[in-house]
Amino acid sequence: MSCANSDETRLLLSDDNLETQRAVKAKGTPLPLVQLGVLCSVRITEPIAFTQIFPYINNFISSLHVTDDPKRIGFYSGLVESVFAIFQLLSIYNLAKLSDKVGRRPVILFGITGIAVTTVLFGLSKSLPMMLIARALAGLCSGNTAVIHAVVGELTDASNQAVALPLYGLVWPLGSIIGPLLGGTFSHPASKFQFLDWAFLRNYPYFLPCFISGVLGILGVVFGFFYLEETLPSKRSVKVEKPQFLSRAASASSTLYGTMEPSELSRKLSEPHSFTSLLSKSVIRALCGSGFALNFLAGGFEVVFVLYCYSAIEDGGLGLPxxxxGYSLSGSGILAMLLQILLMPYLMRTFDKAKVYNFCMCLFPFMFIVLSMLNLIARRGYDEVTGVMNSHTTGLLWAGIALVLSMSRVVNLSFALSMMLAKEYSPNEASLGVTNALVQFSMCLSRAVSPAFVSSIFALSIDHNLLGGYLWVVIMVMVSLGGIYQSATIANASESRF
Incomplete structure (x- = not known):
């Protein structure tokens, strides 16, 4: 049953009883610190395993002699990342639906176990096909991302999200500190550390960082097995009342469902909406569209930044070891962690989440433009005969790298904001997992094409001097503008609610 007061740009279960919501917010729900800490301890193993390959992936592919052309290495490194995302895309919806039946906990623990095992297999790769198989299996196991997001949503409500979400958001930046440090420090350990000069590590120079990441993953699974509690309402022995959703549901019943018996209303509020129903709302479509652009741009930046740093200065890069x-990525991870702790709670208390989300998206075009200028700086002080860069240029170059990475970490606040907005615009509690799955599906779809596409466009731009070698910048800026438009739609919908 529909109602004339229903508007797809408004929060679907909101605003008719603002006084009730304010009362709930003023009273506040205790922060579930123990369970949130356990979930973060389990979750952190995934970004560690994911980011530890970044410092050495191009060297790894080069050592396999996949191609004799150094400029083609970026294409294959992008292919490795795309395979991961493609198989994650295939599993994300199925794992989300499975978690609605068997519970969140077993799906999360299964996924982390699979990531740990496949990461070790990746370190044992001796050919490109084996690398692709290992990353494909890891992608299948990583489809539990939407499930983990749903758990956070089930543990929190509007009164404690401003604290809980930034704490949860620390997981990825902390993992992005540890991962690149592992990859940069422990790749080729036999040549770096005398006590690790073993024949096995000489034959498998990238095994050790993968093995350490795998062990951390198994430890996370063991910890989660004993301490992570189930949050799926139908699987919990004690059902905890969710004041935010219940008050919102009660106040919105007349708007969404008209006059209805309590039992029928309860059934309606407990029914998950279908993908078609969700996509009929413009704000949900905008969340999916902006999420696609966000992950495409963020994933593309990760690939092109490492490739840009790895490529020789003569080939349009920075020629960094x-x-x-690895250390620059870890340093930016520390900044991301500080932003989550110090800045995120203030932003949530002071500004509208949709507007902050839109602001973060607006930084993307400037980020790629500044990155493209770093090679121009490097060329000015680089001596091609000696291969040495003067100190003044080196200082400017690292200042530019710091600026670009700082912008990228501010932009990454969008991921936590996207998760919060998905919860806000979810029609009811039962649809939270499906809404998260839909947004995550859009994000994974973009990550499936972004790495290979961006690395290929980067190589083509340099090889054929397309637009002076900057075609890749123009394309990324255009995608950025599309993401900004979608995020602005969400911000406008947020304004129209009041």
């Missing part, structure tokens, strides 16, 4: 790439 693996260790410096």
């Amino acid at each position: 693996t260790e410096q790439i």
